[in-house]
Amino acid sequence: MAVKAVQQFMLGTVMNNEAQARDTMQKMKTAGYDGIELCGFMIHPAGFMVRMMTKAAGMPVGRGGSLDWKGLVKDSGLQVVSLHTDLGSAERDPAAVAAEAKAFGTRYAVITGMYRFAYGEEKAVRELAEQLNKVGEAVRKEGVSLLYHNHNCELQRVSSTRRGYDILLEETDPAAVNFEFDSYWFAEGGADPLEWMERLGSRMKLWHINDRGARLAGPAMTPILKTDSAELGTGNMPLEALAEQAKRANVEAVVLESHRNWVEKSPVKSFQVSAEFLNGHF
Numbered sequence: 001m002a003v004k005a006v007q008q009f010m011l012g013t014v015m016n017n018e019a020q021a022r023d024t025m026q027k028m029k030t031a032g033y034d035g036i037e038l039c040g041f042m043i044h045p046a047g048f049m050v051r052m053m054t055k056a057a058g059m060p061v062g063r064g065g066s067l068d069w070k071g072l073v074k075d076s077g078l079q080v081v082s083l084h085t086d087l088g089s090a091e092r093d094p095a096a097v098a099a100e101a102k103a104f105g106t107r108y109a110v111i112t113g114m115y116r117f118a119y120g121e122e123k124a125v126r127e128l129a130e131q132l133n134k135v136g137e138a139v140r141k142e143g144v145s146l147l148y149h150n151h152n153c154e155l156q157r158v159s160s161t162r163r164g165y166d167i168l169l170e171e172t173d174p175a176a177v178n179f180e181f182d183s184y185w186f187a188e189g190g191a192d193p194l195e196w197m198e199r200l201g202s203r204m205k206l207w208h209i210n211d212r213g214a215r216l217a218g219p220a221m222t223p224i225l226k227t228d229s230a231e232l233g234t235g236n237m238p239l240e241a242l243a244e245q246a247k248r249a250n251v252e253a254v255v256l257e258s259h260r261n262w263v264e265k266s267p268v269k270s271f272q273v274s275a276e277f278l279n280g281h282f
Helices: 008-014 018-031 048-056 069-076 087-092 094-103 122-140 164-171 183-188 193-203 239-248 267-281
Strands: 003-007 035-039 079-085 108-111 145-149 177-182 204-209 211-217 225-230 253-256
Touching (some): 003 008, 003 267, 008 267, 018 267, 079 253, 087 108, 094 108, 094 122, 108 122, 122 164, 145 204, 183 193, 204 239
Parallel strands (some): 003 035, 035 079, 079 108, 108 145, 145 177, 177 204, 204 253
Antiparallel strands (some): 211 225
16 A cells, blocks of 8 residues: 655645644544655755745745754654655766665655756757766665656647657666656646556656635636645546546555645645545555
C-alpha cells in the first residue's frame, strides 16, 4: 500500500517554529498520513530572495529552515518519502545530496524543475535529459534514486509532434532517472493526466495529487469562475481513475500538495479534508 504524505511546501506557514511544526505533524498523523516530503530550501535557512520569490508565487516557505528537522521528523513518527532538491546542487555535489536524503531515511532525491528554462526548445530539453542522466547515475552510485517532478511547463511543444516532457521521458535512462508525476499541473496545462500516468507506467515512483475546481469569483459582471487547486474530492479531477492507475503502477507514495485556495484559508484544514479521499483509496 502506498504511503500517504504531505509535501512540506504546503506547510510553510504552519511550521515557523518547533511548537508549530510538532503540532502540524501530529495533526497529519491524526488525519491518517504516514509521511512527509521534505524540501531542501525549507530544511535549511532560505535567503531573502528565495522567500520573496516563493511568496510572490503563492508558495511561502515560512521561517522553519533553522529547525532540527531530523529530530522533528523522528519524533513525529512520519516517514520521509523523498527530499526535493535542485539540479545545480545535485550537479555540484551529488554525494552530499544523496547523503542528506539517506540521513532522512529516504532513497529518493527529486529535481523539481528548472527556473526560467526553455522547455519549448528541443536542444535545451535534450541537454537537460543528458544532465539528469549524469546526475542520476552519480546519486545511484551513492545509493539514492533520482526523480524528476513536472509542472505545466514541460508540456510546451518542441515540434508539431513532441513536447518537452516527451523528450525527458524518452531520453532519460530508467536506470538513472524516474519520475514523480504531478497530475494537477498536467491537467492545468490542458493534458490528460491519466494518459500520461499510463505512459509513465512503473517509472512513476511517486504521485503528487491535488484536485482542481472552480470556486473563486471571477471579474465582476460575469458568471465565469476562476479555477485553482481544491481539496481532494471537491473539484473535477478524475481522481478515482488516477488512483487506480497509481495502484497499477505500484507507486510508493501519494503526496498531497496545494499552495493556496485552502478551505478556511488553512493548509491544516485543507489536508484534513483531503485525507478523507486518501484514506478511502490508499
